[in-house]
Amino acid sequence: xxxxxxxxxxxxxxxxxxxxxxxxxxxxxxxxxxxxxxxxxxxxxxxxxxxxxxxxxxxxxxxxxxxxxxxxxxxxxxxxxxxxxxxxxxxxxxxxxxxxxxxxxxxxxxxxxxxxxxxxxxxxxxxxxxxxxxxxxxxxxxxxxxxxxxxxxxxxxxxxxxxxxxxxxxxxxxxxxxxxxxxxxxxxxxxxxxxxxxxxxxxxxxxxxxxxxxxxxxxxxxxxxxxxxxxxxxxxxxxxxxxxxxxxxxxxxxxxxxxxxxxxxxxxxxxxxxxxxxxxxxxxxxxxxxxxxxxxxxxxxxxxxxxxxxxxxxxxxxxxxxxxxxxxxxxxxxxxxxxxxxxxxxxxxxxxxxxxxxxxxxxxxxxxxxxxxxxxxxxxxxxxxxxxxxxxxxxxxxxxxxxxxxxxxxxxxxx
Numbered sequence: 001x002x003x004x005x006x007x008x009x010x011x012x013x014x015x016x017x018x019x020x021x022x023x024x025x026x027x028x029x030x031x032x033x034x035x036x037x038x039x040x041x042x043x044x045x046x047x048x049x050x051x052x053x054x055x056x057x058x059x060x061x062x063x064x065x066x067x068x069x070x071x072x073x074x075x076x077x078x079x080x081x082x083x084x085x086x087x088x089x090x091x092x093x094x095x096x097x098x099x100x101x102x103x104x105x106x107x108x109x110x111x112x113x114x115x116x117x118x119x120x121x122x123x124x125x126x127x128x129x130x131x132x133x134x135x136x137x138x139x140x141x142x143x144x145x146x147x148x149x150x151x152x153x154x155x156x157x158x159x160x161x162x163x164x165x166x167x168x169x170x171x172x173x174x175x176x177x178x179x180x181x182x183x184x185x186x187x188x189x190x191x192x193x194x195x196x197x198x199x200x201x202x203x204x205x206x207x208x209x210x211x212x213x214x215x216x217x218x219x220x221x222x223x224x225x226x227x228x229x230x231x232x233x234x235x236x237x238x239x240x241x242x243x244x245x246x247x248x249x250x251x252x253x254x255x256x257x258x259x260x261x262x263x264x265x266x267x268x269x270x271x272x273x274x275x276x277x278x279x280x281x282x283x284x285x286x287x288x289x290x291x292x293x294x295x296x297x298x299x300x301x302x303x304x305x306x307x308x309x310x311x312x313x314x315x316x317x318x319x320x321x322x323x324x325x326x327x328x329x330x331x332x333x334x335x336x337x338x339x340x341x342x343x344x345x346x347x348x349x350x351x352x353x354x355x356x357x358x359x360x361x362x363x364x365x366x367x368x369x370x371x372x373x374x375x376x377x378x379x380x381x382x383x384x385x386x387x388x389x390x391x392x393x394x395x396x397x398x399x400x401x402x403x404x405x406x407x408x409x410x411x412x413x414x415x
Contacts, residue, residue, distance in 0.1 A: 021412075028162065033225055033270065034258045036217055042257055047302065049241050052071040054299040056238070056292070057185035057358075057387050063137055071391040073374055077135065077398065078384060081303040084132030085143035090125055093118075095157035102169040119173050120378060122152075127382035133191070135386065144186035149181055150198040153205035159212065165219045172228060178209050179235035180244035180379035186242060187382075203243050210239040210248055223260070226271035227282060230255050230289035233379065237296040249300075252293055259290055260309035267312070267320030268334060279335035280328070281343045283321050284350075290314065290354040292380050298359075305359050318356070322364045327394035347372040351381055371398050 066078060096118060101171035105112040126145060133141035152158070158177060161170040185202065194198065214232050237252025239245065262270055272282035291314065305314065324329040325344075328337045343349050353369045356362065366401045371374070373394060374385035381387070 012261075017181065029216055030191070032262075033221075033396050034261045036224055039254050040256050042252050042254055044257070047250050047253045047297075047300075048246045049244050049249050050300050052241055053190040053242050053248075055190075056183060056296045056299055056381065059134060059187050059190070062387060063134055063211075064389060065391070066135070066386070067137075068094060069391050071389075072395050073397060074386060074389065074391060075122065075330075076397075077131075077374055077386040081128070081132045081135035081289065081383065081386070082138075084136065084138075085128055085140050087127070088148065090129065090144060090148050091151060093121065093125060093148075095152040095155050095281075095378055096122070097160065100158070100161040100170045100174065102173050104167070104169050108133070116173060116389060119177055120176055123378040126184035127376075127378050130187040131383040131386060133188050134383070139191065139193075142192050143190050146192055146195050146202060148200050149185060149205075150203045151333075153201045157280075159208055163216055168219070171213070171216060172231075174209075174213060175228065175231045175235060176379040178213060179205065179231070179238055180382075181205055182242060183381055184236040184237060189242070203206040207243040207245060207248070210235055214251060215246070219272070222271065225258065227286045227289060230259065230286055230293065234289050234293045237293050242295060243301065253277075253297055253302075256290060256294060256297070256304060256307060256314075259286070260312045260314065263309075263312040263317060266314035266332075267318075267323075273331065273334040275335070275342045277336055277338060277340045280321070280324050280332060280339045280341070281349075282325065283317070287314075287317060287321065288349060288352045288377075288380060290317075291355050295355045295358075315360075318362075318365075330350075347375050348377045351375045351377040351384040354384040357387050357390070357393070366393070370394055373397060399403050 024172050069075065069383060070077075075199040102115045102119075125148065125169045129141050129145040129148065132138070133145070158174055163171045185206070185215070187197065204223070214236055218228060220374060220379065223229065232254040233255030235252075236248045236255075240247070240249030240252055258389045264270060269283060269286045272286045292312065293305045307313065320330075328339045330338060350369060350372055353365050355376055356365055357369070370393075374383070374397070376383050376385070
């Protein structure tokens with residue numbers, strides 16, 4: 001049943017976003033970025049929530065498949081998660097109700113990490129409870145997750161966060177907590193019997209949080225339209241589905257249309273490759289949230305993975321990512337060729353690949369993902385190898401530290 005909604009408010013830009021790429025060379029091209037006003041004008045009326053319990057994968061079918069698997073990677077995941085956490089211990093974590101303020105990562109990484117610990121713990125908690133339910137089939141974990149989220153909902157947690165265009169980190173941090181909670185909850189809700197009052201409170205809380213958070217448009221030329229917009233779109237789609245809120249759902253869909261519109265002829269996301277030495281990292285980072293969002297949308301019956309806007313599809317962005325991973329020279333004048341590659345050693349950034357392989361055969365993706373499985377992202381879906389990997393794709397974890405080192409510090413093309 002649809003819940004009461006806070007209407008999204010929209011704030012127009014006062015400066016043309018096309019100017020944001022003025023610093024790029026002419027070969028990179030002053031790609032015209034879709035403005036907020038243009039984004040709001042998109043006719044997305046054909047998109048509506050059709051299956052509120054569809055989540056982002058078929059949980060019942062996957063649990064049935066896991067029950068009979070002999071795949072070593074999946075069995076290890078099942079074994080670890082089946083010995084899940086104590087619900088009593090989970091309930092001891094205090095909801096965050098104080099005025100949340102988080103320092104910026106790049107200016108103060110240590111302070112950022114310290115302030116972020118309880119936020120990350122929340123994301124790990126909800127993802128672990130959802131994963132433990134899928135792995136074990138034990139209602140204990142599903143019911144615990146509802147109780148855990150209800151405790152936060154009753155305390156109106158996360159509704160008081162500091163935001164300033166020059167200090168948006170608390171806003172950034174909250175966005176991942178919302179989609180972590182929503183995606184975990186989506187995994188268990190169809191299987192929870194009773195608990196109607198708790199579920200109603202949880203869903204009303206998530207819906208209110210999503211609207212409150214998305215009402216902030218973000219800074220011009222960056223968080224209004226870059227990977228942070230893609231992150232907001234992920235929770236918008238998931239919460240929109242759970243609460244049958246078509247306005248939120250269409251906000252989530254709009255990110256896919258905007259990303260494909262903004263893409264360069266090469267397949268680059270302009271606002272991501274305009275990040276200097278971290279251009280490659282942010283091209284991949286954008287894909288992480290876009291493809292996970294596309295999976296949520298696809299579960300509602302839309303062939304979103306084949307969407308084209310001005311001749312561009314999500315496959316072009318993946319092609320560009322592998323081109324610059326293989327040889328940073330493919331960046332041309334977009335960014336310095338001395339790219340940061342440490343992210344290649346962190347599997348959380350590649351969970352989108354499990355989703356992509358659910359839909360398409362791609363030897364490049366298959367070869368890359370084989371090195372980093374099992375994949376887990378504490379907020380963007382949780383245990384994605386457990387949820388998506390074809391049991392025939394890979395039997396054992398690859399333990400090749402030397403190859404990982406080479407990949408991380410020299411790039412795929414120089415192994």
